[in-house]
Amino acid sequence: MEDMMPLMTRASERTAGLVRGVRREQFGSATPCAKFDVKDLVNHLEWVAELFESLGRGGPSVEQGPYAGDFPERTERTLAAWSRPEAWEGTSPAMGLPMTALAHMYLVDMVVHGWDLARATGQEYEPDPEVVSRALHFTEQMAEMGRQRGAFGPPVAVPDDAPPFDRLLGLIGRDPAWTG
Template sequence: MDHMMPLMTRAAERTAGVVRGVRQEQFAAPTPCAKFDVEALIAHLEWVAELFESLGGKGPAVEQGPYTGDFPERAGRALTVWSRPEAWEGDSAAMGLPMPVLGHMFLVDMVVHGWDLAKATAQPYEPDPETVTVAVDFTGRMVEMGRQRGAFGPPVPVPDDAPAFDRLLGVIGRDPAWTAT
């Protein structure tokens, strides 16, 4: 927990900054996450924050709702729950996974979807290098489960000497060179 909370906080804050920079006229724009346009991606981020707030409190999985415009607040509440030591203990009855795995899943969602949204809305995005290192390690161990659960797509080839973040994107099915066309 001690090493993860600063990473989760930085990732959520960076993503919240990108969300705040989205203009309403960008809502229908495509994103690198093919199943979401910008508005749907923000709604997904809102759900991710709400879901992980509930899971961190040992609560149930929650259903995704429509866009509400309160991602930064939801992310803050999720971080508050995960800042308690008991959030990291045991397994999640709702997800059937150890709580530390869920903490890492939240981190990866924040980092990757922050990038998705930044690319889609032409905003700068530079993930924290330590966060990327942890996310690369985690996804390397969990990628097959992620694909089976539909969280990750087929891998996108990325050169072995590409930056770590590009390799992370490739392994989970994102093209680091994606552009809206």
């Protein structure tokens, strides 16, 4: 927990800042995540925050609701849930995975969807190298399960010497060179 909370916080704050930078006229713009336009992606992020808040409190999986425009506030509640030591104990009753794995899943969502949003809206995005390192290490171990569960697409080939963030993006099915 001690080493993950700062990473989760930095990734959440960075993505919340990107969400705040989205203009309404950008809602219909395409994103690197093919199934989402910008508004759908922000709505997905709202759901991710709500889901991981519930899971961090030992609660159930939750369904995605309609767009609410409150992602930054939701991330604050998510981080509060995970700041409790008991949030890190055992296995999630709702997901059947260790709580530490769920925290890593949240981290991957924040860093990758932050990039998706930045690319789609023309915002600058430089992910924290420590966040990227942790997300890449976790994703290398979980990529096949992620694909089986529909969370990741087919891998996109990137050079072996590509930067770690490009390798993370390729691993989960994003093209690091994507432009709208």
